[in-house]
Amino acid sequence: QKEVEQNSGPLSVPEGAIASLNCTYSDRGSQSFFWYRQYSGKSPELIMFIYSNGDKEDGRFTAQLNKASQYVSLLIRDSQPSDSATYLCAVQGSARQLTFGSGTQLTVLP
Amino acid sequence: NAGVTQTPKFQVLKTGQSMTLQCAQDMNHNSMYWYRQDPGMGLRLIYYSASEGTTDKGEVPNGYNVSRLNKREFSLRLESAAPSQTSVYFCASTKLGHMNTGELFFGEGSRLTVL
Numbered sequence: 107q108k109e110v111e112q113n114s115g116p117l118s119v120p121e122g123a124i125a126s127l128n129c130t131y132s133d134r135g136s137q138s139f140f141w142y143r144q145y146s147g148k149s150p151e152l153i154m155f156i157y158s159n160g161d162k163e164d165g166r167f168t169a170q171l172n173k174a175s176q177y178v179s180l181l182i183r184d185s186q187p188s189d190s191a192t193y194l195c196a197v198q199g200s201a202r203q204l205t206f207g208s209g210t211q212l213t214v215l216p
Numbered sequence: 217n218a219g220v221t222q223t224p225k226f227q228v229l230k231t232g233q234s235m236t237l238q239c240a241q242d243m244n245h246n247s248m249y250w251y252r253q254d255p256g257m258g259l260r261l262i263y264y265s266a267s268e269g270t271t272d273k274g275e276v277p278n279g280y281n282v283s284r285l286n287k288r289e290f291s292l293r294l295e296s297a298a299p300s301q302t303s304v305y306f307c308a309s310t311k312l313g314h315m316n317t318g319e320l321f322f323g324e325g326s327r328l329t330v331l
Contacts, residue, residue, distance in 0.1 A: 110258075114256065140319075142320075148324070148325075149306055149322035149323060149324055149325055150259070150306075150320070150322055151322070152319045152320070155319070194258060194259065196259075203261060203264075203274065203275075204261070204320070205261075205275075206251075206258040206259040206260070207258050208256055208257055208258040209258055
C-alpha cells in the first residue's frame with residue numbers, strides 16, 4: 107500500500123464547475139498536508155497547506171482535512187481552463203519527510 | 217530572482233557513464249532536496265540535506281551520491297548510470313529546518329535519459 111494515495115484521473119470538469127481532488131494517507135502520525143500544482147513540463151508549486159482538521163480557504167481553493175479518516179481533499183471552485191494541471195498531494199509524516207502522491211491530472215473544459 | 221537553478225536541463229547518457237547534476241539556490245535556504253519523478257510514481261525523495269554539512273538518504277538512494285558543497289549548492293552524482301535512472305530530477309529547497317513548513321521551492325527539473 108502506498109503511503110499517499112491519489113486517484114490518477116484524468117478528471118475532467120466543465121469551466122465554472124467545482125473540481126474535487128482527493129488524497130488518503132497511511133501514517134496516522136502525519137502532521138502537515140500540502141497541495142502542489144504542476145503544469146505539464148514544469149516544476150511543482152505550492153498552492154495550499156493545512157495542519158488542522160476542518161477547512162481552509164484561499165480564494166477559489168479550499169483544502170479539507172479529516173485526520174480520523176486520514177483523508178485530505180482540495181476543492182477548486184469556479185474552475186478555469188488555466189487550472190488544468192496535475193495536482194500533487196504531499197504529506198509530512200511522523201518521520202518528518204514529505205511524501206508525495208502520484209498526482210491527479212485535472213482538465214477543465216472550456 | 218533566480219530561485220533554484222538546476223543544470224543541465226537535458227542529458228543523454230549511455231549505460232555505465234557517470235554524471236553530476238548541479239543545483240544552486242539563492243534564497244538562503246537551509247534545507248535542500250533531490251527528487252526524481254517518474255510517470256505514475258509521483259515525486260520520490262533521493263537524498264536530502266537538512267543543513268550545510270549534513271546529508272541523508274531518502275526513499276530511493278541506491279545508485280546516487282550527493283554533496284552539499286556549501287549552503288547554496290547541492291549536487292547529485294550518478295556514478296554508473298543505468299536505464300532505470302531515466303527520469304526527471306528536481307532539486308528543491310526550503311527555508312527553515314527540515315520540512316518545518318513544507319513549502320518546497322523547486323528548480324525547473326533535469327530530464328535524464330540513460331540508453
